[in-house]
Amino acid sequence: xxxxxxxxxxxxxxxxxxxxxxxxxxxxxxxxxxxxxxxxxxxxxxxxxxxxxxxxxxxxxxxxxxxxxxxxxxxxxxxxxxxxxxxxxxxxxxxxxxxxxxxxxxxxxxxxxxxxxxxxxxxxxxxxxxxxxxxxxxxxxxxxxxxxxxxxxxxxxxxxxxxxxxxxxxxxxxxxxxxxxxxxxxxxxxxxxxxxxxxxxxxxxxxxxxxxxxxxxxxxxxxxxxxxxxxxxxxxxxxxxxxxxxxxxxxxxxxxxxxxxxxxxxxxxxxxxxxxxxxxxxxxxxxxxxxxxxxxxxxxxxxxxxxxxxxxxxxxxxxxxxxxxxxxxxxxxxxxxxxxxxxxxxxxxxxxxxxxxxxxxxx
Amino acid sequence: xxxxxxxxxxxxxxxxxxxxxxxxxxxxxxxxxxxxxxxxxxxxxxxxxxxxxxxxxxxxxxxxxxxxxxxxxxxxxxxxxxxxxxxxxxxxxxxxxxxxxxxxxxxxxxxxxxxxxxxxxxxxxxxxx
Numbered sequence: 396x397x398x399x400x401x402x403x404x405x406x407x408x409x410x411x412x413x414x415x416x417x418x419x420x421x422x423x424x425x426x427x428x429x430x431x432x433x434x435x436x437x438x439x440x441x442x443x444x445x446x447x448x449x450x451x452x453x454x455x456x457x458x459x460x461x462x463x464x465x466x467x468x469x470x471x472x473x474x475x476x477x478x479x480x481x482x483x484x485x486x487x488x489x490x491x492x493x494x495x496x497x498x499x500x501x502x503x504x505x506x507x508x509x510x511x512x513x514x515x516x517x518x519x520x521x522x523x524x525x526x527x528x529x530x531x532x533x534x535x536x537x538x539x540x541x542x543x544x545x546x547x548x549x550x551x552x553x554x555x556x557x558x559x560x561x562x563x564x565x566x567x568x569x570x571x572x573x574x575x576x577x578x579x580x581x582x583x584x585x586x587x588x589x590x591x592x593x594x595x596x597x598x599x600x601x602x603x604x605x606x607x608x609x610x611x612x613x614x615x616x617x618x619x620x621x622x623x624x625x626x627x628x629x630x631x632x633x634x635x636x637x638x639x640x641x642x643x644x645x646x647x648x649x650x651x652x653x654x655x656x657x658x659x660x661x662x663x664x665x666x667x668x669x670x671x672x673x674x675x676x677x678x679x680x681x682x683x684x685x686x687x688x689x690x691x692x693x694x695x696x697x698x699x700x701x702x703x704x705x706x707x708x709x710x711x712x713x714x715x716x717x718x719x720x721x722x723x724x725x726x727x728x729x730x731x732x733x734x735x736x737x738x739x740x741x742x743x744x745x746x747x748x749x750x751x752x753x754x755x756x757x758x
Numbered sequence: 759x760x761x762x763x764x765x766x767x768x769x770x771x772x773x774x775x776x777x778x779x780x781x782x783x784x785x786x787x788x789x790x791x792x793x794x795x796x797x798x799x800x801x802x803x804x805x806x807x808x809x810x811x812x813x814x815x816x817x818x819x820x821x822x823x824x825x826x827x828x829x830x831x832x833x834x835x836x837x838x839x840x841x842x843x844x845x846x847x848x849x850x851x852x853x854x855x856x857x858x859x860x861x862x863x864x865x866x867x868x869x870x871x872x873x874x875x876x877x878x879x880x881x882x883x884x885x886x887x
């Protein structure tokens with residue numbers, strides 16, 4: 396038996412198929428992963444993401460510490476509640492984890508990091524914080540749900556205390572702040588509008604049940620994966636890890652190169668890599684025919700070389716298989732993927748594949 | 759869970775087979791297998807006339823979650839494949855013992871290791887416990 400979130404019993408009662416995910420017993424789906432996927436694209440779905448790790452950083456040195464720790468620059472956070480997506484790198488420029496950091500105002504920040512990387516992240520963050528006047532506090536008592544989809548905010552607003560509704564609905568994308576005993580942020584991992592909501596177990600459990608009563612479909616990790624793949628959002632451990640830099644994972648846009656004198660961890664390695672013209676590309680693939688692209692399949696670029704799929708699967712919205720892949724440098728739009736020994740044609744496409752319910756690629 | 763159909767034989771790999779009146783054998787995957795796989799999105803079918811060995815790869819079923827081999831439960835020749843699955847693989851989810859059949863074989867030799875419904879039920883009970 397793995398660790399269980401406060402919503403475990405609710406999942407089982409809703410008919411969830413439970414799987415191990417990074418040591419946690421989590422719902423894979425509640426009957427049909429595809430139905431849950433479509434519900435999020437067309438209406439609203441709710442995910443339990445309480446397994447994720449919440450870390451608060453505070454103190455007069457907190458800003459300097461995070462500007463050293465993260466490849467993106469928290470100095471960009473000039474509005475209270477604003478969030479920033481960043482990689483946390485080792486000295487070689489490899490990704491220890493990807494995370495979201497919220498500026499809560501003053502010297503207070505909140506980091507949300509992955510579940511499977513919890514221990515190494517906490518060890519790294521604690522060790523690196525020693526040189527700064529910064530207190531690092533894990534918040535394991537906080538549960539978290541993500542309500543996602545075009546109707547998600549309206550339905551979720553109807554489930555929170557009435558005095559907070561208008562202000563919560565006025566939250567701008569990629570911002571978050573406390574509302575009573577809840578912390579609500581307009582963020583997510585699906586390519587749809589919605590909220591991620593943190594709170595202590597009783598409040599989140601109540602809210603989870605209220606959302607389902609309001610017609611929001613519970614959705615499992617399976618749908619979460621196909622939704623994020625369609626949105627071309629990276630998954631740590633698949634698309635990047637400690638041996639892969641953000642530049643090789645399509646995350647160059649999250650690296651804040653300026654100001655040039657900000658010496659974040661991994662900067663030197665990244666600068667050297669940036670100058671290398673033969674560094675790999677990170678691209679989206681669309682399978683031309685039938686079949687399913689999967690992680691670790693070989694990508695063959697005629698006359699150029701081989702690459703590898705880092706995340707692949709079937710896109711329920713497009714009705715075809717899509718993938719993210721690391722492929723050799725060069726200018727080309729076609730490739731093939733080795734599926735069980737047969738080369739199948741794929742097209743290189745500009746990601747995201749799907750955003751806000753709309754297919755963004757030419758099919 | 760529904761009761762297992764009593765007129766079928768089963769395998770360790772969660773496949774079923776039915777002996778037809780004309781001597782051929784129809785093969786599919788069990789309800790347990792389709793539940794474990796989740797929504798099916800693609801089925802790779804063998805060629806007609808292909809010879810298969812007992813226990814050899816015969817087809818591939820791919821769900822949103824994973825790809826899974828379908829093994830030939832007996833040696834034989836492929837005499838029919840369920841073409842409907844090409845456009846509608848979810849038939850395997852909705853009707854695993856009926857419209858979701860996968861391949862029909864003409865047996866050419868000895869049976870592999872097959873289980874009666876009671877024996878297969880005992881295997882499922884063991885997995886559940």
